[in-house]
Amino acid sequence: MTPPTSNPLLWLIPILPLAGAAINGFFGRQSSKKAISAIALTFCGAAFLLALWIAIGFSSASAPYSFPLAHWLRSGSFSVDFDFYLDQLSLVMMLVVTGVGFLIHIYSVGYMWDDESYYRFMAYLNLFMFFMLTLVLAKNYLMMFIGWEGVGLASYLLIGFWFTKDSAASAGKKAFIVNRIGDFGFLIALFLLIQHFGTLDFPALFAKIQPISPETTGAGLLTAIGLLLMVGACGKSAQIPLYVWLPDAMEGPTPVSALIHAATMVTAGVYMVARSHMIFERAPSALTVVAIIGTLTALFTATIGIAQTDIKKVLAYSTVSQLGYMFMACGVGAFSAGIFHLMTHAFFKGLLFLAAGSVIHGVGGEQDMRKMGGLRLYMPWTFTVMGIATLAIAGIPPLAGFWSKDEILAQAFSVSWVYWLIGVVTAFITSFYMFRLMYMTFGGDYRGAGAQASHAAHKSHGHGKDDAHGHGEPHESPWVMLGPLVVLAILSVFGGFVGLGNRFEHFLDPVFKAAVEPGLQEPIREAGEKSTEYLLMAISVSVAALGWLLAHLLYSSRPQLPARIAEKLGGLYKAVANKYYVDELYAALFVRPLIDGSTTILWKGIDQGVIDAAVNDSADAARHISDEARHMQSGNLRSYAGWVAAGGALVIAYMVWMGIR
Amino acid sequence: MVPLSYYLVLSGILFVCGVLGFLIKRNIITIFMSIELMLNGVNLSFVAFAAQWHSLSGQIFVFFVMVVAAAEAAVGLAIIIAVYRTRETLNVDQVNLLKL
Numbered sequence: 001m002t003p004p005t006s007n008p009l010l011w012l013i014p015i016l017p018l019a020g021a022a023i024n025g026f027f028g029r030q031s032s033k034k035a036i037s038a039i040a041l042t043f044c045g046a047a048f049l050l051a052l053w054i055a056i057g058f059s060s061a062s063a064p065y066s067f068p069l070a071h072w073l074r075s076g077s078f079s080v081d082f083d084f085y086l087d088q089l090s091l092v093m094m095l096v097v098t099g100v101g102f103l104i105h106i107y108s109v110g111y112m113w114d115d116e117s118y119y120r121f122m123a124y125l126n127l128f129m130f131f132m133l134t135l136v137l138a139k140n141y142l143m144m145f146i147g148w149e150g151v152g153l154a155s156y157l158l159i160g161f162w163f164t165k166d167s168a169a170s171a172g173k174k175a176f177i178v179n180r181i182g183d184f185g186f187l188i189a190l191f192l193l194i195q196h197f198g199t200l201d202f203p204a205l206f207a208k209i210q211p212i213s214p215e216t217t218g219a220g221l222l223t224a225i226g227l228l229l230m231v232g233a234c235g236k237s238a239q240i241p242l243y244v245w246l247p248d249a250m251e252g253p254t255p256v257s258a259l260i261h262a263a264t265m266v267t268a269g270v271y272m273v274a275r276s277h278m279i280f281e282r283a284p285s286a287l288t289v290v291a292i293i294g295t296l297t298a299l300f301t302a303t304i305g306i307a308q309t310d311i312k313k314v315l316a317y318s319t320v321s322q323l324g325y326m327f328m329a330c331g332v333g334a335f336s337a338g339i340f341h342l343m344t345h346a347f348f349k350g351l352l353f354l355a356a357g358s359v360i361h362g363v364g365g366e367q368d369m370r371k372m373g374g375l376r377l378y379m380p381w382t383f384t385v386m387g388i389a390t391l392a393i394a395g396i397p398p399l400a401g402f403w404s405k406d407e408i409l410a411q412a413f414s415v416s417w418v419y420w421l422i423g424v425v426t427a428f429i430t431s432f433y434m435f436r437l438m439y440m441t442f443g444g445d446y447r448g449a450g451a452q453a454s455h456a457a458h459k460s461h462g463h464g465k466d467d468a469h470g471h472g473e474p475h476e477s478p479w480v481m482l483g484p485l486v487v488l489a490i491l492s493v494f495g496g497f498v499g500l501g502n503r504f505e506h507f508l509d510p511v512f513k514a515a516v517e518p519g520l521q522e523p524i525r526e527a528g529e530k531s532t533e534y535l536l537m538a539i540s541v542s543v544a545a546l547g548w549l550l551a552h553l554l555y556s557s558r559p560q561l562p563a564r565i566a567e568k569l570g571g572l573y574k575a576v577a578n579k580y581y582v583d584e585l586y587a588a589l590f591v592r593p594l595i596d597g598s599t600t601i602l603w604k605g606i607d608q609g610v611i612d613a614a615v616n617d618s619a620d621a622a623r624h625i626s627d628e629a630r631h632m633q634s635g636n637l638r639s640y641a642g643w644v645a646a647g648g649a650l651v652i653a654y655m656v657w658m659g660i661r
Numbered sequence: 662m663v664p665l666s667y668y669l670v671l672s673g674i675l676f677v678c679g680v681l682g683f684l685i686k687r688n689i690i691t692i693f694m695s696i697e698l699m700l701n702g703v704n705l706s707f708v709a710f711a712a713q714w715h716s717l718s719g720q721i722f723v724f725f726v727m728v729v730a731a732a733e734a735a736v737g738l739a740i741i742i743a744v745y746r747t748r749e750t751l752n753v754d755q756v757n758l759l760k761l
Binding site: 636638641 | 753
């Protein structure tokens with residue numbers, strides 16, 4: 001690994017949004033909404049421009065860049081610094097985070113304009129950008145951990161943004177607590193790294209790990225570290241078994257769902273696993289676990305997505321499923337494919353969420369797709385961009401999702417056909433539920449409240465949390481919201497072309513390949529396998545088309561059919577619609593016992609029975625004793641004299657006894 | 662010559678009589694006399710030891726005690742008279758203004 005080039009601009013990128021967050025957070029209450037927007041957008045946009053500037057000047061020859069800002073911890077030979085680091089991997093992440101983040105900032109201006117806590121929202125968003133960029137640009141695991149925890153905090157604050165609503169507050173709590181479980185694993189992994197390698201600095205650490213041969217027989221230290229890191233990634237990136245918080249996180253405002261719970265934060269786990277590829281490559285069993293978890297999550301949550309009726313819930317399960325794809329890619333050793341999908345996913349899933357937000361905005365806060373329909377007439381722009389995003393996520397060529405998904409499937413096939421098969425099935429389901437969403441939302445006739453009410457009466461009726469103005473019939477969103485949608489749509493269309501001819505993979509090669517021993521991770525596809533690759537491509541495209549066809553059949557041409565099918569399936573359908581009762585299972589297995597145990601044993605048993613009782617009983621004892629002893633102080637002179645005489649007698653008796661002895 | 666222990670036993674008996682009288686009696690004059698009894702019980706042991714060890718200090722000390730006792734008697738009796746004038750009783754249990 002070449003020594004890093006110093007680049008003093010690096011630290012400005014995370015600091016700029018922090019400054020924006022500080023200004024808006026401290027002074028936002030008094031300022032006008034225009035000023036708040038200006039500050040939030042300026043600082044976030046400046047970070048984006050700076051990132052672009054660095055990206056333009058980026059050359060693989062001088063990479064990686066780094067900038068040590070300040071010392072942090074010094075303890076014997078162990079040290080951690082505030083140190084920023086930029087290589088090809090973090091460059092991609094940085095551009096995605098600042099780019100998509102900036103677009104979502106613009107969108108939020110329109111979406112959140114009527115909210116009374118507008119300044120708080122903008123400050124939180126900027127704060128999130130700061131932590132996310134710290135995570136991405138960190139040079140050591142500990143700084144990454146700061147960012148990691150920070151984005152968790154920002155996520156908690158933003159999920160519970162409408163904290164007066166009980167469901168939002170508890171969804172925020174749930175996200176935070178479930179993430180703690182993952183962070184626990186991450187922390188233990190860091191402790192193991194410190195104990196055995198004495199450093200958390202990426203280049204130094206990986207240089208020490210590099211000579212270690214893979215733990216093919218049995219599981220050793222690196223396997224343990226890898227698995228623990230994966231526990232952390234499972235928490236942050238919502239994989240089985242810790243995915244349950246992400247669907248609930250949809251209680252937050254829609255731009256938050258787009259930015260944090262689709263495009264950036266939830267991909268931090270993938271980034272972390274990719275960043276730790278040196279460890280995972282030397283721990284094949286850990287890598288297998290990553291692949292299995294990813295594959296299972298992809299399939300499992302995709303099936304849940306079929307039966308959801310809340311537009312954001314469908315997208316949430318879709319996100320979890322797509323994250324599963326990324327982990328599957330990492331698990332089969334195709335880290336660059338995983339990162340590639342991460343990037344394209346950030347485009348189209350961010351777009352999907354923002355478009356869903358536009359829909360919700362347009363119909364006055366309604367999220368139930370059964371009450372939508374026919375919106376293509378009312379909001380043509382949203383319809384167009386959401387259609388593009390749907391095509392992209394379904395994997396229809398030549399849109400972005402096709403390239404990255406195909407890359408993953410091809411890589412998975414070269415490792416095991418099982419991964420590939422599940423991946424293809426998932427692709428089919430993905431395509432189905434996405435087009436189902438499209439047909440239910442935009443197809444048919446409008447079924448919302450405005451449809452029943454007189455169209456002429458433009459009085460405001462009841463509207464949801466998202467919106468503060470009256471609603472007659474659905475309307476298109478303002479341009480400040482549509483602009484980012486269009487930009488993201490363009491990216492969703494063309495974003496996949498960076499992967500043409502494996503250019504994206506070669507760009508990331510210095511990160512993933514340079515350190516690998518020759519022969520360990522050789523390019524798998526050879527000339528003879530080209531035809532196999534085309535065949536796989538054809539299969540995944542036809543599967544996507546099949547999903548579309550099925551959705552068209554069920555939700556457009558025969559809208560009565562789904563209900564009948566659901567009836568036929570009975571219990572199975574109910575299980576899927578209720579998310580396989582996983583939340584209930586967790587509640588029964590972990591939450592209830594914990595609450596009951598805490599209540600009966602810890603609270604009533606130990607706290608009240610032992611600690612409180614000890615204090616109360618000693619107070620009682622003191623009172624009883626002094627109640628008795630109080631009678632000595634009778635005020636009766638002769639009783640005092642009696643005590644004196646008795647005392648004297650006692651002293652004499654003692655002295656006599658001592659004398660006799 | 663009478664052995665020392667006889668004097669000491671007598672002294673102890675006198676002292677205990679004084680203590681018991683002090684504790685049991687309610688009449689303030691009797692209590693006062695009990696105190697004198699205790700003092701004299703102690704005086705007896707002083708002189709007994711002084712005679713035994715041929716040391717004058719014990720006897721000198723007895724004089725001091727007598728002087729103090731005389732002074733005390735003077736003051737004490739004055740108080741008793743004052744008490745009787747105000748309370749019209751010599752029963753200590755009824756002189757209880759300071760009690761709660």
